[in-house]
Structure formats: C-alpha cells, structure tokens
Amino acid sequence: MLLSVLVLLIAAWRFDWRVWLADKTRQHLCFGAAIALVPLWMLQAGVKEGLEVHFLGLTTLALMLGWRMGLLMGSLSLLLITLFGFETPEALGANLLLGVIVPLTFSYFVFLLTYSYLIRHLFVYIFVAGFFNAALTIAVKTLSFAGYMLWSGQYNGQTVMDNYLGILPLLLFPEALLNGMAITLLVVFRPQWMRTFFDRDYLVNK
Template identity: 80%
Template sequence: MWLFLSALVLLAAARSLDWQAWLADKSRQHLCFGAAIALVPLWMLQAGIRDGLEVHFLGLTTLALMLGWRLSQLMALLSLLLVTWFGIEPWHEFGANLLLGGILPISASYFVFLLSYSYLYRHLFVYIFVAGFFNAALTMAVKTLAFAGYVTWSGQYPWQVVVDDYLSILPLLLFPEALLNGMAITLLVVFRPQWVRTFYDRDYLINK
C-alpha cells in the first residue's frame, strides 16, 4: 500500500515535469544529482534506542527549496534507493520510508514555503527564517509524528514505547534540523542564488 501510494505521487510529479528542458540543462542535472547524493551521508548518520525507531537529520527543506516540489520528490527517491541499497534501511520498509520519510515531509515543507510566499512580507530574512529555519523544524516534526503513528499502527511497538523512546527526543531534533537547513539556505541564497529555485531576487531583494 505504501509503495503504491508513493508511486502515484511520484508519477504525478514526473508527468508534470518539463523533461525536455531538464535534459537540455546539464548544470541543472548536476545540481539535482549532487543534492541527492549529499543527502545520503546525512541519512546514514542515524541514532536510536530501538530498531525501526532511528532518527537522523532530513535536509529535505533545503532540497525542496532548491529544486521545487517535483524534482525534490524524485531526488529524494534516488537518495532513499542508495541508502537502502547500502543496507542502512531495510527493503521491506522502502514504501513506508519513501512516503512518510520523503514525500510527506517534502510536501509539508513546500506547502509552508507557499504559505510564506503568499501571505508574509517577501523579504530575505523572512525567506531564511520562515521558509528555511522554522520550516525545517516543522518538517522534522511532521516526519517524526508520521513515523510514530506508522510503527504504532503496524504493531511494531506499543504507543507508550514510541512516546518514551522516540517522540521524547523530538524536541532535541527540532533546533539542529532548523539550524542545518537555515544555514544551508543562507549560504545558498548569498553565494549561489541561481541554485535555489524558490528564491527570486525581484521579490526578496529588489527595492527592499
């Protein structure tokens, strides 16, 4: 079921992508694959008390802001394939990891960006702190709560164990995840703004 739902979302993302333009842009391809590969060591650095309840930094807010919703979904798929192939994640959990650990947090992160772009004052610091910093913390919370619900629903662990051994460390993850993505976005918009698809000079810098 998880893999089927994930496939539907990824198919929708792939069908709406301008593949002709993407294939003609070599620098864009290098950026996409480089971002996907950069997530692999980040996801491989896991910590946890019990099997199936490991935590790691996501970096998905930066990915979503850099590539947009469609490409970030496809690159997250590539990252997860590599992490699973290396044996860090089990293949039988691939569908759930893809949907709850990739598609859902990327969608939540991009949705927060759209809200900030539509309803908040468009300024560089708003982009960095709301779309980058606070957005990343919220994305980590969404992913962690989704997995907590999944392992409880699937019967892997009772709810109280999940709360004590998994959700209890969530507050410790929010600030580091927010800081990691906030710093990455800050460096990107300062030194490589052309790499960030959701950052527009005319909106965030000109006449501010």
Template identity: 45%
Template structure:
C-alpha cells in the same frame, strides 16, 4: 509484506507517477551545471540519511535537510530525487525493501509537501523579504518538518503494531526535541549561503521580489 507495507508501496508509486516532473529529464540532459547540482544533492542527502542513531530498531534519528531540497528544486523534483536516495539506501540495506513505501510517505512525500506549502503560505501572506524567506520558509519550516516526520514515523510503527506507544514515545518521539534546532540551523544556514552566493540554486527564490529595495 504486510498490508500496510503493500499500501505504502502503492501510494508511493501512484504519487510518483501522478506528480512526475516532466521537465526534469530534458533539463538534466542539456545543462551540465544542473547535473552536478542534482548529483550533489542526491549524494549529500544519501550520506546524511545513512548516518542514523537510535535506541530501538527501526526508530532512528537523522537530519533531513528536506526543506532545503524542496526550496532548491521544488516539491515534485525533490520527491523524485528522494526516490533515488531511497533506492541507494535500499541497496546498502540501510532501510528494508518492504518498508520503502511507508518510509517514502513519512520521510519525504508528506513532510516535503508540508515544507512546500509552508513556503507558499509565507510567499502569499507574509512580506516578500529576504529575512522572511530564510527565517520562515527555511529555519522555522525545517524544524516543523522534522517534527512532523518523526510524528508520522511514530504513528506508522504504532499503527502497524511494531511497538507500544509508551515505548515509541519514550525512546523516539520524546527525543525529537533534540533535533528541532540543529535541523533548523542546518537548513537556515544552507539557505542563507545559497541566497547570498548562489541564488540560482534556489528555485523558489526570486531576486526581484525578495531583494527589491522597495520592500
């Protein structure tokens, strides 16, 4: 393992321990409905993240649906669920074990935190309206999140010296434009359906505030 890979593992473990959601296990043990929701989230994203396409080795494109996961579970639980997903991908050799730490940082820890901060900003500074929640916290944020993810991966591969920047830009980063709208559409659609039919699945959605007739 390189120094970058070791550093990635250390940071991932430190962040996981520091921000471990203590309320997760009691809730998971006592609520069967929540168990199904958690297992469905992990299974669904495991399948989605395993479907990858790319031109050069390691720089693969796939949808994230990370913004939806964060809005459903909150940032800390979402990061824990993504850790389970990473272990599944390692088991099936979809991502190398040595790269798991840097993969975690660039795929879900930093982008997931960005998604959550965008939600907090929209909640604090914008009108608490259903359209704002869906379009800003969901649709727009998910597009920015996948763009940030691909930029972080590009910087990781360039800094570690795996590829020259021209190769990364031409064969990976430039293609990120193709993922922005589909990623935003997937997340926006999922959040819209849940806000209407299953609002209790969205931990960050508050009926009395977003659906109040006074707003």
C-alpha cells in the same frame, strides 16, 4: 508503496523533462543534492529497530529543486541508502511515503504559504521558509512515523514515546539550524541554484 509510486509518477508526469535534460548544470545540481543527503541520512541513531532518527535536509532540497524534482531526488537518496543497507527493503514503502513524500510536500507547502501571505523579504525566506519550516518538517516526519508504528502494531505507545518521540525536542533546533545555514549560504553565494528564490521578490526595492 503503491501510493508513493503514484505520487512520484504524478510529479514526474508534469515535469518539463526536455528543459531539464538540456541543462547539464541543473542535472549536476539535482544529482549532487541527492548524493549530499546520503551521508546525512546514514548518520542514524536509535535504540529500537525502525525507530531511528536522523537529520532530514528536505527543506533545503525543496527550496533548491522545487516540489517535483525534490521528490524525485529525495527518493533517489532513500533508494541509495536502502541499497547500502542502512534501511531495509521491506520498509521502503513506508520510508518513501512518510520519510520523503509527506515531509517534503509539507515543507514546500509551508514555503508556498510564506510566499503567498507573508512579506516577501530575504529574512522571511531564510528564517520562516527555511529555519522554522525545517523544524516543523522534522516534527511532521517524526509524528507521522510514530503514528505508523502505532497503527501497524510494531511498537506500543510507551515504547514509541520513550524511544522515538522523546528525542524529537532534541532534533528541532539542530535541523532548523542545519537547513537555515545551508539556505543562507546558497542564497548569498549561489542564488541561481535556488529554484524558489527570486531577486525581484526578495531583494529588489527592499
């Protein structure tokens, strides 16, 4: 929990709050994105307590809001579902670090790699930074939680494999499709909402 709070403080410390507070549209977008994740994260499935799975949507959040605000709004979503009773307060630290900070940071890092080393094209943004990135992100989140469960001794390796990791292949394509479709719609109809999408890079002279 302390590590998670430290990361969030770093994200909030360097954020330009004056500009954000002056932009009501941006505020509504940020809080709307956080609220949109709540029902998505409520749709959990699992056999063992603590080994539930759900779709993330964090790749879309990272590409929409950027790393700093994405972390803060993702943390808000987690806090809400914890208050609603879908997650236990005791697991808040692990959920915050492994369920929000690690996967969202990884997702944003993949975007930075695509932006730096791949051709800046609309389809690269949608399919690589969006679609494939989302599949990798949910894999990182699932593997991180599996490692934590084994390290903490809550479950043995066979239980984690049978009841958690075994479900991962079934999540990859739906998670990728969900984020890919969301990013496609946003880029086409609301490109101004995407903090990481720039017309001059992805559309001009393409």
